[in-house]
Amino acid sequence: MATRTQNRTSNRSNSSSTSDRSSSSGGASNQNRSAFSWGEGAAPVIAAALGGAMIGFAANYGRKALKQGMEAAIGDWDQILAAEHDEALALFDKMLATDETQTFKRKMLFMKLCHALDKHAHEEEMVVYPALREANEAGDADHLEGEHGYIKTFIYDLNEMGPDSPTWLEKVREFRDLVSRHAHMEEEQGFPRFKRAMSEEQNAHVTSLVNRDGFWMA
Numbered sequence: 001m002a003t004r005t006q007n008r009t010s011n012r013s014n015s016s017s018t019s020d021r022s023s024s025s026g027g028a029s030n031q032n033r034s035a036f037s038w039g040e041g042a043a044p045v046i047a048a049a050l051g052g053a054m055i056g057f058a059a060n061y062g063r064k065a066l067k068q069g070m071e072a073a074i075g076d077w078d079q080i081l082a083a084e085h086d087e088a089l090a091l092f093d094k095m096l097a098t099d100e101t102q103t104f105k106r107k108m109l110f111m112k113l114c115h116a117l118d119k120h121a122h123e124e125e126m127v128v129y130p131a132l133r134e135a136n137e138a139g140d141a142d143h144l145e146g147e148h149g150y151i152k153t154f155i156y157d158l159n160e161m162g163p164d165s166p167t168w169l170e171k172v173r174e175f176r177d178l179v180s181r182h183a184h185m186e187e188e189q190g191f192p193r194f195k196r197a198m199s200e201e202q203n204a205h206v207t208s209l210v211n212r213d214g215f216w217m218a
Contacts, residue, residue: 077128077207078191080214084120085183088113092176096169106163114155117179119217121148127209132194140190147182154178 074083091113098106125145132141154175161168195203 076203077210078195080210081120081123082187084116085187088116088120088179089176091116092172092179095172096176100164103163110158110163117151119214122217123210123213126213127206131206132190135194135197137190137194144182144186144190147178150178
């Protein structure tokens, strides 16, 4: 007959054995979970990221469509480009109305101006100037495209100076004068002469190309 001491020893041994089996089983289970926990937890994260990306893409696409749709409603290609000239000159005027304490506002306006000019230059360089050359207006096209190089130089200079430079507004004023002269030459000389020589089909085609390229740059 087993003594009380022998029973206690036997119980402790059985308990320890059961505990060891539970621990071993639990450890294996934890290892199994940890081995696959990244995959299980990543699914909703990846889904959320993809969902966010799709929403962002759709929002950006909608913004482009709205902006270019508003421009397309203005009229033909030359009217669209003239409206973009006005937009750029208005940004210049807002920049010129700032003082040296408004460096952040200057930065924001300058960023908007750079984007507007980049979009505008792309439309002209990829559509209008090549069409001018095809229409035997290479002289105008080369001169106007050459001025785009000086516009890029002004952008470079203003970036290097920074909006807190004491001569920043002076440089902005010179820049505005160049863009204004450039716009005047296009609107009053080059574009009207070119448009008068175009058929309705050619005019519609150039307009559609300007809208297409403007959409992707918007």
